[in-house]
Amino acid sequence: MLPTKKDEFDALGQLEPAFARAVEQWGRPESVPRRRVPADERFGSLALAIVNQQLSAKAAATIYGRVLEALGGELSPQRIVDSEAETLRTAGMSWAKVRALQGIARAVTAGDIDLEGLDDLSDDDAYQALIALPGVGPWTAQVFLIFDLGRDDVLAAADIGVLNGIKLIFDLPERPTPKELAAMAEAWRPHRTAACRLAWQAVTAVPAAASA
Numbered sequence: 001m002l003p004t005k006k007d008e009f010d011a012l013g014q015l016e017p018a019f020a021r022a023v024e025q026w027g028r029p030e031s032v033p034r035r036r037v038p039a040d041e042r043f044g045s046l047a048l049a050i051v052n053q054q055l056s057a058k059a060a061a062t063i064y065g066r067v068l069e070a071l072g073g074e075l076s077p078q079r080i081v082d083s084e085a086e087t088l089r090t091a092g093m094s095w096a097k098v099r100a101l102q103g104i105a106r107a108v109t110a111g112d113i114d115l116e117g118l119d120d121l122s123d124d125d126a127y128q129a130l131i132a133l134p135g136v137g138p139w140t141a142q143v144f145l146i147f148d149l150g151r152d153d154v155l156a157a158a159d160i161g162v163l164n165g166i167k168l169i170f171d172l173p174e175r176p177t178p179k180e181l182a183a184m185a186e187a188w189r190p191h192r193t194a195a196c197r198l199a200w201q202a203v204t205a206v207p208a209a210a211s212a
Contacts, residue, residue, distance in 0.1 A: 008152065009198065012191040019188075022169045022198050029201035042115040043108055044075050045148050046133075049140050050100050051093065066091040080105035100135020107133055123151050146193050155192040157182045165199025168206055 009028055013020030051067065052060040070091040071079050080088075080102055088098045107113050113133060118126045123145060130141035142156040156162050157178040166184070167175045176184065188195045 008191050008194045012188060012194045012198070015188055015191065018170050019195065019198055022202055026198075026201050026205040029197040029204075040116070042118075042148060043077055043105075046104060046115070046136070046140075046144060047075055047080075047101055049144060050097055050104070050135050053097065053135075053140065063092040067093060077105040077108040081109055097135065100133075103134030104136070118149060123154060126151075127154075146196065151193060153190040153192050154196070155182065155185045155188075156196050157185070159196070161203050162196050162199040165202040166195075168202040169199060 009019070009023055013023060047067075048060075048064055051064045055063070067088060068075055070087050071083060085095075085098050085102065088101065089095060093101070108115060113129055118129065121129065126145060126149065127141050130136050130144060131138060136144075139156065139158050142154055143159070145151045145154045146156065163175045163178070163181060166172070166181060185192050185195060
C-alpha cells in the first residue's frame with residue numbers, strides 16, 4: 001500500500017477550497033487506500049476487475065472464488081488460455097466476461113501487452129494500452145491506474161461514487177455528468193487521483209449519498 005501523501009491533499013485544497021473543507025469535515029481518505037500492485041500480481045488484479053464489473057462486492061467475491069477453484073487455484077494467463085470457456089462459464093461468469101478474460105490472457109501470453117512494463121508508460125499511454133484489451137473500458141482502466149499502478153493524476157470520471165462524492169463536496173443540486181466532471185477536474189491537475197479519493201471518502205462518510 002502506498003503511504004498517504006499529506007501534501008497532495010494540501011495542494012489540492014489550495015487549488016480548490018472545497019477540497020480543503022472536505023478534509024476538515026471527513027478527514028484524509030485512509031479508508032480509501034491507494035496501493036501499487038506488484039507487477040507479477042497485475043494479471044490477477046485485472047481479472048478480478050473483469051469479474052467485478054456490474055456486480056455487488058459480495059457476488060463478485062463469490063464468483064471470483066468459484067473461478068479460482070475451477071482453475072485449480074491458479075489464476076494465470078497461461079492457465080486461462082489452456083482452460084475451456086465452459087469451465088469459466090459454469091463458475092458463474094457471463095459469456096462476455098469469459099471472452100474478455102480469455103482475450104486478456106491471450107494478449108498477455110502473446111506479448112501484446114506487458115503489464116509489468118506499464119510502469120514505464122505515461123498515464124495516457126498506459127490507459128490506451130489497457131482499453132485496447134477486450135472487456136477493459138474507461139472505468140476499469142482508470143481504476144486500475146489509480147489502485148494498481150498508484151498513479152497520481154487520474155480521474156475516474158464515470159465512477160458513480162466519484163460523481164456522488166463531488167456532488168457532496170461542492171454541495172451541488174445535481175450529480176455532475178462525467179463530461180461536466182472532466183471539465184471541472186482540469187483545474188485539479190496534477191492531483192486528480194486525490195480528488196477521486198476525497199470523493200470516495202465523502203460517500204463513505206455519508207452512505208446515503210451513494211444511492212443519490
